[in-house]
């Protein structure tokens with residue numbers, strides 16, 4: 001397609017966009033009374049206008065019924081999480097039995113690793129990506145230490161080759177093979193939060209299984225962004241947060257995936273709580289733990305209904321849009337934004353250039369572009385902010401922007417370009 005860096009072209013693209021009207025379903029922050037160009041849906045998604053009503057329903061039920069709301073509320077709180085399962089499962093390409101919405105991301109990662117990281121004999125190592133998101137690094141380190149194992153020896157990282165920004169996938173697969181029967185678990189971010197690189201989760205899962213390891217993914221930057229097929233890929237476990245591309249309120253409830261093949265496995269070690277107990281007999285409060293079938297068996301606590309209501313509001317929008325259309329728009333929008341940045345970089349080369357470190361191949365990325373600003377520092381980013389662009393700055397000189405397909409427009413991309421050009425001048 002021939003792109004053009006003009007307002008006219010951007011508006012034309014918006015007019016043709018089948019998801020164009022979804023923008024109206026969200027509140028946009030304003031700056032100097034204008035709507036901002038919001039490109040940080042990968043950090044905190046915008047608020048759907050339906051959230052307030054969904055939460056209000058539960059506040060009203062609480063006022064009206066008190067504790068009886070567990071059974072008398074229109075969506076009884078006892079089983080509230082069940083309202084979210086099917087919609088969340090569609091987003092990550094899973095069977096409903098494989099998914100539960102519960103807890104927060106890092107909590108879920110730990111709960112899953114307690115079950116799926118079982119170092120035994122010489123099979124003790126974890127493979128992860130270098131420069132993983134800090135919370136994941138701490139979680140992995142503490143898991144290794146929890147088993148009394150040496151960190152240096154057992155936490156193996158694959159990073160980019162000398163002088164490169166991205167990780168060569170061949171290096172991950174080669175490392176898995178090399179570690180062989182010493183490898184207990186692979187745990188990688190499906191989309192790297194810093195570079196926006198999307199990994200081939202199917203190939204990594206296959207390679208991990210070939211050497212007898214368990215394979216899990218942190219999908220914080222993938223859920224609601226990438227067209228996932230966790231079930232078909234055979235992934236053992238995964239976790240994601242609800243508040244990035246999934247727009248479900250700051251620190252909101254998050255998701256867990258456990259493959260069907262582990263659906264009923266009371267022998268798997270786990271940190272248990274009453275909400276993971278078989279719901280038919282939960283209130284007999286018998287000693288001894290009999291888990292729910294599937295991912296629900298990893299729940300510890302009864303659901304925080306207000307947070308779940310916010311998430312449900314957002315999942316309803318995803319359900320209406322469908323991941324297929326979201327994926328198509330994601331690719332078109334990201335490609336247009338890439339074109340604009342390259343156009344501006346070329347035309348202003350004497351002031352320093354922009355290098356997009358995110359893969360240019362659309363099958364290797366989602367909705368994020370990470371831009372290295374050569375010859376430009378934080379001042380450039382601050383100038384962008386001053387013009388009403390909400391983006392993300394990472395030291396020493398990377399700007400991360402994410403055009404979220406549900407609510408960002410081609411015009412947003414054009415406006416970003418204008419602000420970028422002003423900022424470098």
Ligand SMILES: *Cc1c(COP(=O)(O)O)cnc(C)c1O
Pocket residue numbers: 104105106107133135136189193218220221241251
């Ligand atoms: C955002 C993010 C987190 C945040 O974890 P919380 O438990 O939700 O605070 C963790 N890991 C990755 C990869 C993330 O992108």
